[in-house]
Amino acid sequence: xxxxxxxxxxxxxxxxxxxxxxxxxxxxxxxxxxxxxxxxxxxxxxxxxxxxxxxxxxxxxxxxxxxxxxxxxxxxxxx
Numbered sequence: 001x002x003x004x005x006x007x008x009x010x011x012x013x014x015x016x017x018x019x020x021x022x023x024x025x026x027x028x029x030x031x032x033x034x035x036x037x038x039x040x041x042x043x044x045x046x047x048x049x050x051x052x053x054x055x056x057x058x059x060x061x062x063x064x065x066x067x068x069x070x071x072x073x074x075x076x077x078x079x
Contacts, residue, residue: 010035 024034
């Protein structure tokens with residue numbers, strides 16, 4: 001049954017393919033599924049790095065005196 005999901009065709013080095021195939025075999029999944037899982041994980045890690053960078057920048061300007069308490073923050077969220 002054809003899928004409606006977008007596809008990507010990639011070319012791998014023999015060693016890269018062998019590593020993905022080995023991981024897939026170990027987990028009992030297809031090489032395609034394992035490659036998809038690895039891509040998803042890489043994207044999550046890249047997002048984490050980007051968000052960490054934003055947090056680091058915000059931390060530089062953080063002032064405890066003007067920060068909202070937990071209760072004040074929850075009131076703003078609920079409003």
